[in-house]
Amino acid sequence: MDILYLLIPLSLVLVFVIAALFWWSLRSGQYEDLDGPGYRILMDDDRAGTEGKRGTVDPDQSEKPDK
Secondary structure (H helix, E strand, O other), rough: OOHHHHHHHHHHHHHHHHHHHHHHHHHHHOOOOOHHHHHHHHHHOOOOOOOOOOOOHHHHHOOOOOO
């Protein structure tokens, strides 16, 4: 029973910390653009970063002959 005197205040402190972190994330705009990152992945131009790298093969990614 004595453990409740420790657990209840600790749980209340934890709830207030979580609520404060959630409030901070709302105020700092963390949830403003939920669709943007998904569209950025789809609209990524893969050809933009490949200039000058044609013909090079990473040794770890090279094809290995089948046995």
